[in-house]
Amino acid sequence: MSSAVVSTSAAFGRPFIFDSKAVPEVSLPSEPAEGQGRPPQRVRPAGLASADPRLAHITPASRLDIRPAPEMVSSGVPAIDALTGGLPRGCLTEICGPASSGRTTLLLAALAAATRRGEFCVVVDASDALDPYSAAAAGVDLDRLLWVRCSESSPQKECSPRGHRDTEKNSLKNQIQSQSKNQENRLEQFLRATDLLLESGGFGLIVLDLGDIPPLAARRIPLTTWFRFRRAIEHTPTALLAIEQHAIAGSCSSLLLHLGSADDQMLRTEQTAAERQKNAAHGPSTSLRVNSSRGSPVVENQKATEGRKKICRVEQSVIDFPFVAPTHAQLLTGLDITAELIRSRLDRKPARSVMFATKTAWAG
């Protein structure tokens, strides 16, 4: 019925207003009763309810309240802000991508921006993967960050790699079983903790980190759960951000970003392994030369593209001078990340992408 009305109005170029004065007559398609056919009834819209009492509770779309656009906050990365307008408050934003695609970088940038605004933030860490030093280096105010670590083992045992020799002795079957059980436990903890935090309220940004959860396990989270999360933050100043390998929230997310390394395509198109190695993407944007007088590396800032071309030279320098090696900061600066806007319910624009580079702020 409604499609007939819309098509009529559209044909005449009129606005779709259910008003008895503006639209004098409409045609109601009648359902032919069994055994007898009836011609279409022509009734006035004012008499819609009287004609069919089932229509009495229907509110015309034109009279519905217009949902206000959500407030957008900075994601901490200007390129992303330019692409999406920022992160929407009261909505779910999904950031997906494979490992080493820059998800955590963007996550920490968003946390840093939120804590700079004076907001309190939460990271619900399904795989206990957050590195506090990276967070501090990204500018996150750790006093304003609540970290929920969904893990089974105690942090003391995790500190030393040597503490896990015993687990290596277990059989592979037992390991797989315990891993799947641990994942289930973690996901259960993750969902319950998220529910509690959303109910508590008062946080500016809640980050759900499912980055290391395998897609098969992550897809077990029912869509109704994501719907519940979205409803919990609706009309609140909380921005909900989920990090995962593949999009799993479906239509519950208002914004979906896909991250990938800027050079993935280049790597795929390269033919030989030698060339791949030569163009080893995400290479440093700086080149090194050894200062012979002091025996320590000196950094020359150059453009990222030039840095990639000189990757072999850098590597050679490292090999030749292993104990005067450059720092993490010098070698890991200039990782290019491509962010692709897959879906946005806030701004109906075609899918597009943007690229931004990262730097490393710590020294090895």
Next chain:
Amino acid sequence: MPFACIYVPNFPVAAALRAEPELQARALAIVEGKPPLEKILAVNEEAVRLGIAPGMTKAQAELCSEIALRPRSALQESAAHAALLDCAQSFSPCVEDAACDTALLDLAGMESLFGSLPEISRAISNLATTLGLAINVAIASNPDAAMLAARGLCGAGTPFDKLRAGFARVTVIPAGKEAEQLGPLPVEVLFANPHAEDDQKKAAASLLETLDRWGIRNLRALAALPEIALSERLGQEGLRLQQLARGGASRTLIPVEAPLVFEEAVELEHPIVLLEPLAFLLNRLLEQLCARLGSRALATQELRLTLELENFSLRNQPSKISNHQFVRTLRLPQPMLDAKVFLKLLQLDLNAHPPGAPIVKIHLAAEPARQRSAQGGLFLPPSPEPEKLELTLARIASMVGENNVGAVELLDTHHPEGFRMRRFLSEAPRKNEREKASDLAVEKSAVTALRRLRPPLRVQVTLERSQPVRVVCAKKKEVQGEVLWKAGPWRASGDWWEREAWSRDEWDLALQNGEAVSFCRLVHDLLGGGWFVEGTYD
């Protein structure tokens, strides 16, 4: 100058009823003494109807099956006394602790704060009801008249007859009408001092007998006696009593500073085994504590729960302080005053740390603290409510472990996991202008982040000229493959002076596994000799 008197009639029974309000409708008798010579000390109205009277032996009282017998509890009485003083202190700074069941307060100047005298007396009565006490309030122009009026509402010996006769629990005696109002009271109220010693009691009994012989039954008759004749027969004590009966005695209050001790306790007739009935009792104690704290405009930041256990035989319980006590201390980040929140926090804590034996006595103490003050603002960023947040964190901690939720504090060390978890506060220190300016000046460039693998993954590494060229990991395919690019090693060590010494070489690798490229941090444990992938750059 008006004075008020707050009197708790039948104090031992009132203290027991405050701890167990469900006994209100039952016959209750308080027992005192050492077995088997226990005697009834006090009874309530229902018990009087059943024929139970003070002075009977416990065996005699037990013949009545409907009566509830409770031992006299000094802790309950001291808590009730403290609640009485809290009630008085919340209306006047000048309070005299006249007896364990009586408090006198100076109401001079309080009318501008709390309203007229009847309004003040009603407010006192309401607050006492909130604190679990049924009281009599009397206001008069001098303290002794107020005390006589308050005690007279429930005169010694015949308390319940008086109440049934229609006496109000709240009385305001206008100035100049003390003798008229106090006249109908029995002369026994002049000697109703629970702290009287034996000699004083004997003297009082002798005086009462004399007055009874004279036919003096109430204060009006005593007040009408000629002063000189009374002085000749009873001396100065007789004149003092007559002054009291006329409501003309005048004295100054002896103010006390009530100690800020907030403790409540309940002794159980039968030991509790389950946490659910324990929560029921805890709720009652917490409500009483919160009411007392609220009457003094205070909150609490620390709750200490002491459970006395039966057949205590716990193993590996660090929180025990003796063989028969189980102590849990609940420390809050901010002062709070919400009994429901406290109850839930205690429940969660006891779920995580059960007592391990039946409970026979519950003692709950609150450390008083000033209530927090905060200035809200329309344009301030949102922050979680402290009560809700504390409850949420406790619930999450019960799921993931206490050490797995909170804020991070970085330690002054080069250890890769050099941090510790601490309590998350919803009131982070505010930044000054300089720090804000430095924040704004932060370069808006994303920083490459490391995702840690906890625990680190043991991997097999193929080396060429001491350089890793291939990494194999059975557990995680993302961190294995040919080494496309590498940087390192960076050698780090520390804590060599302790047993947890560590020494390692770190490599940054780009690994190609099929079409995918991943970046990871490879660690060579120099002390243990293994290779581990510590995390991935993401």
